[in-house]
Amino acid sequence: xxxxxxxxxxxxxxxxxxxxxxxxxxxxxxxxxxxxxxxxxxxxxxxxxxxxxxxxxxxxxxxxxxxxxxxxxxxxxxxxxxxxxxxxxxxxxxxxxxxxxxxxxxxxxxxxxxxxxxxxxxxxxxxxxxxxxxxxxxxxxxxxxxxxxxxxxxxxxxxxxxxxxxxxxxxxxxxxxxxxxxxxxxxxxxxxxxxxxxxxxxxxxxxxxxxxxxxxxxxxxxxxxxxxxxxxxxxxxxxxxxxxxxxxxxxxxxxxxxxxxxxxxxxxxxxxxxxxxxxxxxxxxxxxxxxxxxxxxxxxxxxxxxxxxxxxxxxxxxxxxxxxx
Amino acid sequence: xxxxxxxxxxxxxxxxxxxxxxxxxxxxxxxxxxxxxxxxxxxxxxxxxxxxxxxxxxxxxxxxxxxxxxxxxxxxxxxxxxxxxxxxxxxxxxxxxxxxxxxxxxxxxxxxxxxxxxxxxxxxxxxxxxxxxxxxxxxxxxxxxxxxxxxxxxxxxxxxx
Numbered sequence: 047x048x049x050x051x052x053x054x055x056x057x058x059x060x061x062x063x064x065x066x067x068x069x070x071x072x073x074x075x076x077x078x079x080x081x082x083x084x085x086x087x088x089x090x091x092x093x094x095x096x097x098x099x100x101x102x103x104x105x106x107x108x109x110x111x112x113x114x115x116x117x118x119x120x121x122x123x124x125x126x127x128x129x130x131x132x133x134x135x136x137x138x139x140x141x142x143x144x145x146x147x148x149x150x151x152x153x154x155x156x157x158x159x160x161x162x163x164x165x166x167x168x169x170x171x172x173x174x175x176x177x178x179x180x181x182x183x184x185x186x187x188x189x190x191x192x193x194x195x196x197x198x199x200x201x202x203x204x205x206x207x208x209x210x211x212x213x214x215x216x217x218x219x220x221x222x223x224x225x226x227x228x229x230x231x232x233x234x235x236x237x238x239x240x241x242x243x244x245x246x247x248x249x250x251x252x253x254x255x256x257x258x259x260x261x262x263x264x265x266x267x268x269x270x271x272x273x274x275x276x277x278x279x280x281x282x283x284x285x286x287x288x289x290x291x292x293x294x295x296x297x298x299x300x301x302x303x304x305x306x307x308x309x310x311x312x313x314x315x316x317x318x319x320x321x322x323x324x325x326x327x328x329x330x331x332x333x334x335x336x337x338x339x340x341x342x343x344x345x346x347x348x349x350x351x352x353x354x355x356x357x358x359x360x361x362x363x364x365x366x367x368x369x370x371x
Numbered sequence: 372x373x374x375x376x377x378x379x380x381x382x383x384x385x386x387x388x389x390x391x392x393x394x395x396x397x398x399x400x401x402x403x404x405x406x407x408x409x410x411x412x413x414x415x416x417x418x419x420x421x422x423x424x425x426x427x428x429x430x431x432x433x434x435x436x437x438x439x440x441x442x443x444x445x446x447x448x449x450x451x452x453x454x455x456x457x458x459x460x461x462x463x464x465x466x467x468x469x470x471x472x473x474x475x476x477x478x479x480x481x482x483x484x485x486x487x488x489x490x491x492x493x494x495x496x497x498x499x500x501x502x503x504x505x506x507x508x509x510x511x512x513x514x515x516x517x518x519x520x521x522x523x524x525x526x527x528x529x530x531x532x
Binding site: 072089 | 410423433434485486
């Protein structure tokens with residue numbers, strides 16, 4: 047590990063220093079520093095700076111402090127009752143130990159687990175811009191089928207972020223340009239020809255909290271497919287919320303994980319579903335419409351069938367659960 | 372820097388890169404917590420940080436000077452330890468200190484009614500110590516010997532003591 051200066055943050059401006067990186071739970075950053083993939087000059091510890099409380103927002107939403115640990119967020123009775131998809135997504139991720147350290151802000155900013163990104167000795171356009179992408183012809187079994195570019199097909203690994211995107215959450219930040227409110231769906235960017243930038247955040251811009259809008263649909267769920275029963279990253283996941291009235295889809299929110307460089311809001315599928323019969327046939331057709339834009343490589347084409355079936359299965363279950371407001 | 376381990380304060384002169392795990396093993400002669408993978412994937416380094424189970428290999432010591440750290444050396448004849456002995460919950464023993472610290476933290480989480488991926492939506496009225504629950508909640512601790520079948524009853528029994 048390259049040596050660094052450690053500083054406990056006293057104000058938001060501490061992160062502006064060149065070479066400075068924010069440290070929260072450290073469950074991903076410390077690992078990347080050990081691997082030599084991250085090499086900050088200054089580590090700015092924000093654990094005493096950011097809020098670690100969940101509070102009610104006027105109008106019925108919740109504000110989650112960026113320092114709230116994943117385990118506390120998953121266990122919060124308000125989250126479990128009003129946003130089950132979020133609690134389920136958190137509990138589907140990592141292990142008890144990691145959830146106890148990992149924070150809301152840090153979870154959003156975790157990096158891809160693409161094996162070439164994680165290996166400092168390999169070329170990778172994300173950790174060493176311009177060096178190429180060995181994944182295209184190499185190990186890409188768990189990489190993107192949507193939103194990738196010639197430069198990068200890494201997938202975003204978070205489960206929590208997929209639920210936040212489905213819920214229309216808003217990410218609050220504080221940085222050099224003052225405070226910003228960024229829709230969760232717009233926080234992460236597609237790689238294009240600059241895969242080294244995962245998000246739209248500027249240097250020194252810190253996530254301070256995440257707002258969940260007032261609940262419109264509590265009938266929500268998260269389902270994750272993975273290579274083993276527990277403690278593994280997704281190979282595909284679905285966050286969904288649904289209302290059904292008279293056999294017809296009312297409101298629907300659909301986001302996919304582990305298929306794209308960012309949590310993927312399936313807006314084409316949502317559009318197809320609103321007002322459509324709440325049947326398996328509709329659900330499959332909507333997934334197909336979204337997946338029409340998918341581009342698979344040699345070893346990840348299975349994700350197309352997986353997402354089709356996973357989506358229909360989750361929506362069928364939500365429809366059967368009543369789908370009432 | 373200062374680290375508080377098992378109720379004792381230690382003043383140490385450490386490089387900022389030192390993890391809590393390395394501080395325990397290399398500087399405090401507390402070798403219970405093990406370095407399995409050193410990447411937060413195996414759970415062998417599990418300790419309690421202010422009462423909560425965490426992977427000590429992913430903690431920078433410099434960032435946790437105000438915390439109360441508890442290692443397996445801080446337990447004496449704990450019900451979880453007795454359970455592992457009575458049920459033969461180990462073979463080679465390498466992962467055992469991490470399993471024990473993790474189980475202690477896990478039982479506290481159960482006590483507080485925390486849900487798990489096995490629970491589903493609502494922990495009310497669920498048996499949070501079923502085989503499926505214990506296996507899911509302990510999935511952050513790997514055992515290369517595969518001694519899992521005996522750990523499950525060891526942990527469940529400890530919950531009642």
